[in-house]
Amino acid sequence: MSYSKEIEKRRTFAIVSHPDAGKTTLTEKLLLFGGAIHVAGAVKSNKIRKTATSDWMEIEKQRGISVATSVMAFDYADHKINILDTPGHQDFAEDTFRTLTAVDSVIIVIDAAKGVETQTRKLMEVCRMRKTPVIVFVNKMDREGKDPFDLMDDVEEELKISVRPLSWPIDMGQRFKGVYNIFEGKLDLYTPSKQYVTESVEFKDISSPELEKHIGDSLAQKLRTDIELIEGVYPDFDVEAYLRGDLAPVFFGSALNNFGVKELLDCFVRIAPSPRPVQAIERVVDPEEEAFTGFIFKIHANMDPNHRSCIAFVKICSGRFERNANYKHVRFNKQMRFSSPTAFMAQKKETVDEAFAGDIIGLPDTGNFKIGDTLTSGEELHFKGLPSFSPEMFKYIENADPMKSKQLAKGVEQLMDEGVAQLFVNQFNGRKIIGTVGQLQFEVIQYRLLHEYGAQCKWEPISLYKACWIESENAAMLENFKKRKSQYMALDKEGRDVYLADSAYVLTMAQNDFPDIKFHFTSEF
Structure with a gap:
């Protein structure tokens, strides 16, 4: 097969959402359709010991959350699909932000009952910055949730992107009957007890009286009104607008019950971009x-x-x-x-x-x-835009077992290379400080040091506000600053100067007193 055909077949995307919207469950079901796994793991159920394929770290199985991005590849409909299942929890946002630099498109999962949540908004900003095309999947339609039109308004307003429904739900919760697949002109009917689309009926013309036979009079009438409204209110689906990142197609379904997932996947392989420049x-x-x-x-x-x-x-x-x-x-x-x-x-x-x-x-x-x-292959190239954010939480890390100091040093070094958190060495007292963007990361580090390296650490409090990387062309001013702030100067693992400000006021004063010094709040790796 020719080289460009191989590239054309590739679809590399990330699944992102707020915690608990059903991201990992959706990943599982996509893998199931791709034939990559034969039984989906019940992510939350402790009764079933098989956990989700993408949550394989011990701590993920215990907590029922994803703490690291996992990568999975499978073949589907003559395409090679690469999925990156990202952590939804904001304490691991940095892993997700970096993952978004490696994908060509994104599927955003939204809980039908909760609508768009904070973390989803932040992730959308990263997609917008990079002009990454997004598809929205509204999950958990088999539970009571918001009205679908309200959800559309919510997505447009909160994510600041135009939407176009490509499938539309027929009622929800206990009364959920299925979806009308606008993209393919099909009626997909849902039976709660079964784990697959029970019946998929070609239905190009929904004004046909056949519709009543499938879903009853009142729902048929409501569906016709809804579809008419959709055609009137929302722009026609335009693949180019989607690829530019200006329009998000929306699908409805229930990942847990395997419903609406295949429709999402079929449309995705047709419209999603192959690798981009x-x-x-x-x-x-x-x-x-x-x-x-x-x-x-x-x-x-x-x-x-x-x-x-x-x-x-x-x-x-x-x-x-x-x-x-x-x-x-x-x-x-x-x-x-x-x-x-x-x-x-x-x-x-x-x-x-x-x-x-x-x-x-x-x-x-x-x-x-x-x-x-x-x-x-030999060229001098540097890819840019892999940010490392300034941490907002800090603790001293101390060895709890003097016999295991080598293991601790190795564990800390490897975990910092992963980008889980950042290590600063205080130049005044030589103590090691770990900085993270969320509290949960301290627990994960402690857990992994113990279970993966056999090293025990203990945390000691330190009151700091922000870490900022400093540089200046004015060598004398830089030297003077480092002397005056010697107690708050540290080096990161690259050996760069970092100023650890203990309050917002002190930081503002430092910026005013030393105008020739640049204070950076992200370090481009």
Whole structure:
């Protein structure tokens, strides 16, 4: 098969939402349709010990939440699909933001009862910034929820994007009868006791009296009125507007009951973009180029607890990646070859001989990679826009078991390379400070240090407001600042100067007193 056909077949997307909207359940059902798994895991049910495929870390199984992005690939309808299931919890937002730099489109899951929630709004801002096309899936239609038209208004207002329903629900909750698939002109009927679409009827003309036979008089009348209203109020579906990120198609269903998922997937493979050009600092990289380029957007430690191995996740931007070929590690300016690159199915991985633009592969990492590193066939390229945000919560990390100080040091180093949190070393007293964007991350770090590295840590409080990276062309002023603020100066793991401000007032005063110093609140890796 020719090279451009391979790229055309690829669909790489992330599933994002607020916690508990049903993101991981939807991922499971997509995998089920793709034949990648044969039984979906009940994510929340403790009675069933099989947990969701994409939540494989021990702490995820216990809490019933996703704490790290997982990558899964499968084939469907002659397309190669790469799904990234992201954490919804805001404490892990940074992992999600970085994942969004590696995908070509996004599916946003919204709970029918709750509508658009805070976290979804933030994620949409990242999509808008990157002009990433989004599809909205309104989940949990088998429960009571908001009126579908109110939900449409909610999505338009909160996510600041035009919408166009491509399927429409027939009632909801206990009375949920199914959806009318506007995109394909079909009636999909729902039977609560069964786990699949019971009946799919071709239905191009809903004015036909046949409709009453399927859903009864009053619902048939309501559906006709609704569809008329949709045609009148919403713009016609325009694929180009969707690809530009200006229009979001909307689907309704119930992921838990397998309902509406296949319709979403069928439409998705038809309209979603294949790999798109990626902006590097030097130039725009086109996926059709022959030369291989890719960047590392995530590092995960201990995917296999029996081997203390890290895996670097690489998004291929152009060309073909081949096993055992030599590639240039741009930051080190040296050639590297990889004998066991892997493709993923969450934790299960298999060795691949080749991969194409749009694919996500894993490379075994023995400390050679950092998030944002570029690999190429030889060209000097740097991909940009992998932000690391300024942490908002800080604690001193102390060793609770003096016999295990080596294990603790190694564990902290690997977890920081993953981008789970950030490590600062206070220049005044040499103590290590961990900074995170949310409280839950401290628990995850403590849990993983103990269970994956056999190291015990304890946290000690420290009162800080913000960490900011500082730089200045005025060397004397920088030196003076570092002297005056010596108690609050630290180095990050790259050895860059970081000022740890203990209050908003002190930070504002510092910015006024030292006008030649730049204070940065994100560090571009």
